[in-house]
Amino acid sequence: MSGHCAPSYDQVDNRVSVIDRAVIGVEHFFPHWPIDGKVVFDPEGIVSTWPVCFDILLGALAGIVHARGLASRPALAFVVAGVALMAFAHAIGGVIPIIKNIRTSSFAIFSGGFALTLLAYILVFLMASSCWSAIAGVGS
Numbered sequence: 034m035s036g037h038c039a040p041s042y043d044q045v046d047n048r049v050s051v052i053d054r055a056v057i058g059v060e061h062f063f064p065h066w067p068i069d070g071k072v073v074f075d076p077e078g079i080v081s082t083w084p085v086c087f088d089i090l091l092g093a094l095a096g097i098v099h100a101r102g103l104a105s106r107p108a109l110a111f112v113v114a115g116v117a118l119m120a121f122a123h124a125i126g127g128v129i130p131i132i133k134n135i136r137t138s139s140f141a142i143f144s145g146g147f148a149l150t151l152l153a154y155i156l157v158f159l160m161a162s163s164c165w166s167a168i169a170g171v172g173s
Contacts, residue, residue, distance in 0.1 A: 047135050053078030084141030091145040095152060108160075111153035118146025 053062075056079055095111060097103070104110040122131060122143035129139040 049078065049080045049135060052080050081136050084136045084138050087141045088145045088148070092148065095149060108153040108156040111149045111156070115146040115148070115150030115153065118142050118149065122146065
């Protein structure tokens with residue numbers, strides 16, 4: 034790692050890539066994103082997969098909340114939770130920058146919040162749409 038004291042956020046020297054190279058070995062990395070002709074990082078390595086798991090679990094939780102009717106106004110709950118997650122990601126952005134290429138934890142939190150907010154707007158649109166009501170049999 035270049036600069037052992039200062040954290041690196043590039044795809045080669047970040048702590049996640051270093052751990053993945055030590056544990057998995059570059060011979061098992063995704064070969065289609067070489068840097069300077071060498072495969073030195075895996076976008077879905079052991080450590081870099083954990084932030085993605087957060088987004089998956091958040092989506093599953095949103096589905097459970099909506100399907101079981103745990104929130105009286107799910108769209109409002111999703112907007113509030115989504116905005117809170119995006120604000121939290123920005124708040125910790127000074128410590129853990131929001132970087133998509135290496136899937137930082139703050140990026141996973143921000144993208145999860147954005148997805149919840151988008152889901153809320155889709156729910157509002159679908160529930161307000163007469164077409165959706167006819168398809169789903171709601172309001173008949």
